[in-house]
Amino acid sequence: MDKYQQKAIRMMEWLMLIAAILLVIIGKLTGDTFFLRLATEALIFGGLALSVDLLLGIVGLLSLGQALYFGFGAYLSAVILRDWIPSFWVCILTVTFASALLGWITSYIALRSKGVYFALISFGLAQVFAKSIYNTRSLGASDGMVGVPIIQIPLPFVTLNLGDAVTFFVITFIFMGSIYFALKYFLYTPLGRIWAGVRSNESRLPYLGYNTAAPKRIAFILAAMVAGVSGALYPMLRGFVSPELMYFSVSGNAVITVVLGGVGTLIGPLFGSSLLMILKSVIGTLTLHHHIVIGLIFVVLVIFAPKGIVGMLSTKLKNRGVR
Amino acid sequence: MSLPILQAKSLNKNFGGLRAVGQVTFDVDPLGVTSIIGPNGAGKTTLFNLLSGLYIPDEGQLLMNGEDITQLDPVARLSRGMARSFQITNLFFDLTVEQNLQLASQKLESWPKLFYATSKSPLTLQRAQELLEEFHLEAKKDESAGALSHGEQRRLEIAVTMALRPKILLLDEPTQGMSQGDTQETSQLIAQLAKNVTILLIEHDVELVMDLSKHVIVMAQGEKIAEGNPRDVRSNPIVQTAYFGDAA
Numbered sequence: 001m002d003k004y005q006q007k008a009i010r011m012m013e014w015l016m017l018i019a020a021i022l023l024v025i026i027g028k029l030t031g032d033t034f035f036l037r038l039a040t041e042a043l044i045f046g047g048l049a050l051s052v053d054l055l056l057g058i059v060g061l062l063s064l065g066q067a068l069y070f071g072f073g074a075y076l077s078a079v080i081l082r083d084w085i086p087s088f089w090v091c092i093l094t095v096t097f098a099s100a101l102l103g104w105i106t107s108y109i110a111l112r113s114k115g116v117y118f119a120l121i122s123f124g125l126a127q128v129f130a131k132s133i134y135n136t137r138s139l140g141a142s143d144g145m146v147g148v149p150i151i152q153i154p155l156p157f158v159t160l161n162l163g164d165a166v167t168f169f170v171i172t173f174i175f176m177g178s179i180y181f182a183l184k185y186f187l188y189t190p191l192g193r194i195w196a197g198v199r200s201n202e203s204r205l206p207y208l209g210y211n212t213a214a215p216k217r218i219a220f221i222l223a224a225m226v227a228g229v230s231g232a233l234y235p236m237l238r239g240f241v242s243p244e245l246m247y248f249s250v251s252g253n254a255v256i257t258v259v260l261g262g263v264g265t266l267i268g269p270l271f272g273s274s275l276l277m278i279l280k281s282v283i284g285t286l287t288l289h290h291h292i293v294i295g296l297i298f299v300v301l302v303i304f305a306p307k308g309i310v311g312m313l314s315t316k317l318k319n320r321g322v323r
Numbered sequence: 324m325s326l327p328i329l330q331a332k333s334l335n336k337n338f339g340g341l342r343a344v345g346q347v348t349f350d351v352d353p354l355g356v357t358s359i360i361g362p363n364g365a366g367k368t369t370l371f372n373l374l375s376g377l378y379i380p381d382e383g384q385l386l387m388n389g390e391d392i393t394q395l396d397p398v399a400r401l402s403r404g405m406a407r408s409f410q411i412t413n414l415f416f417d418l419t420v421e422q423n424l425q426l427a428s429q430k431l432e433s434w435p436k437l438f439y440a441t442s443k444s445p446l447t448l449q450r451a452q453e454l455l456e457e458f459h460l461e462a463k464k465d466e467s468a469g470a471l472s473h474g475e476q477r478r479l480e481i482a483v484t485m486a487l488r489p490k491i492l493l494l495d496e497p498t499q500g501m502s503q504g505d506t507q508e509t510s511q512l513i514a515q516l517a518k519n520v521t522i523l524l525i526e527h528d529v530e531l532v533m534d535l536s537k538h539v540i541v542m543a544q545g546e547k548i549a550e551g552n553p554r555d556v557r558s559n560p561i562v563q564t565a566y567f568g569d570a571a
Contacts, residue, residue, distance in 0.1 A: 190429040190444060191437045197426050200415040206397040207375070207407055209430045209487060 005265070008314035012267045019274075020173050024166055033165030040169045040237055042277035043176045047230025048250070049257040049269030050176070051223040054183055056255070057264025058192070059219045060199030062119045064251050065126030068106075069099055069224040071246030073231030075133065078145045078241045088153045088162070091232055099228025103221040111216055114202075123248065130246035144242030148235040162236055172233060176270060179226055184266055186222075195219055256298060262310030271309055326389065328353045328491055328521050329405075334373055334383035343369040344380075345545045351491070351538075356517045358524040358532040361542035362565070367525045368410060370542070371495050374523070375407040376400045387491070404490030408483075408497060410525075412476045416469035420460050420479060423468050424451035427486035450486060458482040458512070474505030481512065491521040498528055510535060533557060541565070 020039075027036040048070045055061040073095045080091045110121045134142055150163040153171070162168045186192045194215045197205050205212050235241045244250070254269075257276055261268025279297065283290040305312040327350035336344040344366045351357045359367050372378045374385065376397040385393045387403055395403075415423050425441060428450035436444050455461040458478050463471060468479060477497055484492055497513065498506040510531050513522060517535070526532045532539060533553040541549040541556060543565040549556055556562055 185440070186438075188440050188442070189438055190425075190432065190441060190447070193422065193426045193429060193441065194437075196418055196422070197415055200417050201413065204409075204413050204415070207401065208427050208483070209398055209401045211398055 001264075002314070002318075004314040004318040005310060007317055008310050009265055009267050011313065012271055012310065016267070016270065016274075020169075024170065027166050027169070036165040036169045037237070038277055038281055039274065040165070040172045042274040043169075043172045043270065044230050044233045044237065045254070045257070045277070046270040046273035047176050047179060047233075048227050049254045049261070049273050050179060050183065050266060051227040051230070052251075052254045053258045053261075053263065053266055053269045054219060054223045054226065056258060057266075058183075058187065058199065059195045059216060060202075061114075061216070061220070062116075062255070063110075063122040063223070064119045064248065064255065065122035065124070066223065066227050066254055067246045067248070067250035068122075068126035068129050069103065069227035070231035070234075070250065070254075071126075071130065071133070071241075071243070072102055073099055073228030074234040074241045074245050075139060075145070075231075076228075077232035078148050078235040079139075081151060081235065082145065082148050086149050086151055088151050088236075091151075091236075092229060095228050095232040096225055099225045100221050102228070103224025104217070106224070107217045107220040111213070111220060123251070126246055126248070126251060130243050133246060134243040140242075142243060144240055144244075145235075146240040148239045148241070150239075151236050168237060172237075175233070176230075179229070180266055180270060183222075183226070187266075191215060191218065258308075260298065260301060260308055262308030265308070265310040268308050268310045275309070325353050327351055327386075328388060329374070329523070330384075330386040331370075331374070332384040332386070334370070334380045334385065336369055336373055336378055336380050342545050344373060347383075347542070347545075347547050349540050349547060349550060351521060351523055353521050354517060354519070355537040356513065356522045356524055356535045357538045357540065358526060358536040359540045359542060360526065360529065360532055364544075365542040366545040367542055368495060369545075371407065371493055371525060375405065375493055401487065401489070405493065406484040406487065406489035406491075407493035408480045408495055410495040410499060412473075412480055414468040414476060414479060414483065417467055419465050419467055420471070421451060421455065421464040423479060423483055424454045424460075424486060427451075427483040428454070430487055454482045454486060457485075474501050474508075477501060477505070477509065478512070481509075481516075485516070485520075489520060491523060492516065494522060494524045494526075496525055496527060498526065498531065506531065 023036055023039055027033055048066060052063055052066050055063045076095050076098055077091050080094055106125055110118060110125065113121055133139055139145060153160040153162065160167050160171065194210055198212050198216060202212055257272040258269045260275060261272025279294055280290060283293045287293065329351040331347055331349050334344055334347045347370060359370065361367050373380050376395055379394060384391060387405060392400055392403065415426065425447050429444060429447040431446040431450055432444050441447060455464050460475065460479060460482065463475060468476065471479065481494065481497060498509050501509060506528065514535055516522060536553055539550065539553050539556040540547055541562045548565055549559045549562045
């Protein structure tokens with residue numbers, strides 16, 4: 001990562017913060033929470049994209065089934081909140097550990113292979129889970145689960161109500177920001193360097209003394225946790241879950257989001273998710289066939305900005321010689 | 324007389340019906356340069372792959388400092404002090420020179436440091452800096468390895484293998500594709516390294532081998548056909564026939 005890319009990433013971090021503050025102010029002043037809810041959903045799917053970027057951009061593993069962990073987190077969250085205990089913290093902690101466990105178990109299947117075979121296995125695993133959920137009556141089968149209650153988060157001096165759009169947005173923003181900075185921290189550790197080594201030239205690493213299985217497994221489990229926890233927020237926002245959350249369209253959208261934002265940049269996926277959400281809602285108001293338009297925009301962007309938004313910005317900074 | 328650091332005993336490796344390495348036995352004494360030469364297809368690189376753990380021999384035994392390492396993988400061999408470079412430059416091309424060296428050096432740290440910021444890993448930073456200076460790569464430290472010249476990449480390749488201060492270094496054609504000037508520089512570097520590390524070298528440049536080596540092993544068609552000091556090997560009629568051709 002060169003200094004221009006680092007500069008571009010810092011600029012985008014600030015841009016995200018400023019946009020978030022503006023959204024909150026506008027939401028508070030106007031009382032119109034439509035865009036806040038949209039932004040919250042974009043951040044939640046941005047979390048899924050972050051997990052894809054951890055695997056694809058940092059370790060070099062293309063997952064086409066990351067929606068498995070997102071959907072798993074969403075379903076588990078819905079079951080806990082609706083049928084067990086409507087506690088935010090119990091839900092988040094349980095989903096985190098359960099996603100790690102699921103990631104650990106499935107890593108033994110997925111990490112047996114590399115490259116396109118890894119992509120296909122991850123895709124297949126998600127399909128198996130999605131179809132299983134689709135056929136499980138106790139989980140609502142094809143209808144999914146509805147009636148997830150609105151959650152309160154008790155803190156020492158105040159109780160936060162997730163029914164309030166501003167509160168939910170701020171909580172999600174802090175949540176995703178924390179995940180983002182935690183993952184970013186890892187990039188600058190020896191573990192992150194090994195991940196970069198796996199991505200760059202895995203077969204060389206044993207001759208530097210590294211078995212690559214463990215670092216890849218750690219990344220895989222972390223990615224499952226990030227996707228799972230992001231999924232856990234979904235039913236809190238929408239009040240329902242459905243098997244579609246595990247479908248390929250969700251996994252594929254996450255990959256598109258990563259490519260759009262900039263592979264391996266972490267901030268790119270969060271930004272890309274927001275951009276995709278804006279495109280969907282704006283173009284969706286103009287035409288029913290918004291998927292066609294978004295698909296075309298994606299093709300054009302990949303042709304003219306293959307390194308995504310971060311890449312485009314860092315190239316501009318480089319051309320201008322910004323220090 | 325010191326004990327050999329490496330002993331190969333009757334190593335065999337077949338690929339289907341092809342015997343790539345057959346009944347190869349030799350000792351490598353500590354320090355200095357021992358070279359393996361032979362015409363193309365002699366089995367030198369396969370032998371290197373057997374020594375470094377990429378392949379496990381079908382038969383035979385490999386001892387390092389008296390310990391049987393025949394079945395050990397490259398990671399375990401490295402932990403015992405054996406490192407290798409590759410014939411085709413094998414680096415982390417999208418990482419910077421400094422990051423390549425940090426990645427190679429960070430095994431010096433205890434494992435919990437895996438989760439600390441690299442800036443808090445003094446052994447890694449110090450070793451990477453030493454290597455940058457020793458291999459004259461400091462001016463290029465922020466460039467990606469893929470952007471270096473071929474000669475610089477070959478130098479970085481050796482630097483990376485030296486990161487963990489190995490006891491024996493297996494160098495597979497370190498001067499391949501280099502200009503005359505770069506070859507000379509690398510030759511001096513190898514001679515310098517050989518004062519502290521045992522070097523086992525595969526090299527096509529016969530003059531360079533004869534200048535650097537204290538012991539030369541000659542292979543042809545997967546078998547060892549001769550060994551000895553450079554002068555004896557050069558005058559050996561079997562070697563002249565197999566390696567230098569009948570005209571020699």
